[in-house]
Amino acid sequence: MNTAPVAGQGPLALVCGGGSLPLAVADHVAARGRKVLLFPLQGIARPEDYANRPHTWAKIAMWGAFARVARAAGCTDIVMIGSMVRPSIWQLRFDFTTLMLLPRIAAAFRGGDDHILSSGAKLIEEQGFHILGAHEVAPEILVPEGSMTSAQPTERDRADIALGLDYLRATGPFDVGQAVVVAGKHVVAVEAAEGTDEMLLRVAQMRANGRLRTPAGSGVLVKAPKRGQDLRFDMPSIGPRTVENANLAGLAGVAVVAGSTIAADPSQLIAAADSAKLFVIGTPAGSEQ
């Protein structure tokens, strides 16, 4: 068990999206002896998850209010973690500080996802805050190198993984999705705006309607960070649902890049994979570049 803080200093402001990952990060950081302030995002984080912990609700587009509370508590380090729904700009109400920043936010929206996030980070850092990745304060959440599961990839699976990593390397410059499904040395699905789960359901459909002929129990979901991706708030991640959907898609397993992929709910993830006899493997970092 690690007990020393790994990056940053002073109390940490943790801006919490959906899912259980923010709470896991909070627990890991606290176990290292660092004070954590929780800022669950209204409309995204579930109130019942925070009922028993001190917290301050934060609103997207209400940056000023958050900044005041965080500053008063002596936080300069911020971590943003958890599932997000990209907000529609018309559904938001803005506070004054955010309104002042709007022209620059609008400019950021003209680029891709990475561009939005990096521009947002720059704005925040100009106000004296420092944004860290969740993995920098809680490296326990990262997928390690090697198999996390009882099942191991076969030679055939390893060939599929290598092809998937090659493909993702070739498309890295395009700010597209970060996942593919490879089966029988064939890229059969590529993730773009639809997301990983949607892509896996498509593979399940293609198995059902005969469009995919490789036998069930073959094929691999391969995820890798995009080149130049800012891993502080947009790191590839997997969780129990990823494994369940990979199983629905009739795959043999899931391969991600060790040290730059987050495993949400790792114990549930491993249990789901083991009961479905799927492998989940972290390929050596650097092999994706």
Add this chain to the structure above:
Amino acid sequence: MNTAPVAGQGPLALVCGGGSLPLAVADHVAARGRKVLLFPLQGIARPEDYANRPHTWAKIAMWGAFARVARAAGCTDIVMIGSMVRPSIWQLRFDFTTLMLLPRIAAAFRGGDDHILSSGAKLIEEQGFHILGAHEVAPEILVPEGSMTSAQPTERDRADIALGLDYLRATGPFDVGQAVVVAGKHVVAVEAAEGTDEMLLRVAQMRANGRLRTPAGSGVLVKAPKRGQDLRFDMPSIGPRTVENANLAGLAGVAVVAGSTIAADPSQLIAAADSAKLFVIGTPAGSEQ
């Protein structure tokens, strides 16, 4: 109106898959003064389309029977055209000649689509036949350079087209799909095994569920041949349905590579595009390489 044959000699054996394209090719070739023998594929071509024309039914995996009829008629040139459903090997019954070739067919199936087709072509050519692309005997079916429609791409659309061609160039070596949807300078969908229509329906869904935020009437379907693709039997093609689905997906238009994309039912295609105010444009050949 062209009247001279453009490639090959003697009567042409036209193996006909589904749709109206085989009949259009037959008419174009006949208009050039070349005799055409029709071999509609059983279970794929529609009997009523051939009722008024002399024809000989052909069966996939019954190569011997086809070869005898074609040879007796003095055909050495073969063109295969029309939509195909890739046959499941277990649903087929084989004739003796095909059975003798099975080990090599099985070897071919280990590669991707291109590999299967090229290997099949090699087998056929070893038996004294010559396979031509439909576009070599009927260049009328190709999308020409420039806009086929009243609508024209805007500057914004041209930027999306350029990005799509860049992406397809980067993934050319992978024997994946040959189409992407780009909107707002963002690759939002990539075709792999699911096919172009399925991808367009996904884009329509992402518009409906708010996952895609670019306004309706923006975004382009971009298609290009894979690098090294054997254009004799696997050329990118578009038809009225492509345009209808692009319209459902809320796109501004469709861009393909001039001279290496087939337009099926061009008059219906143009009518569908014009009524939906979509553009269909052939980008200069060579710009995809």
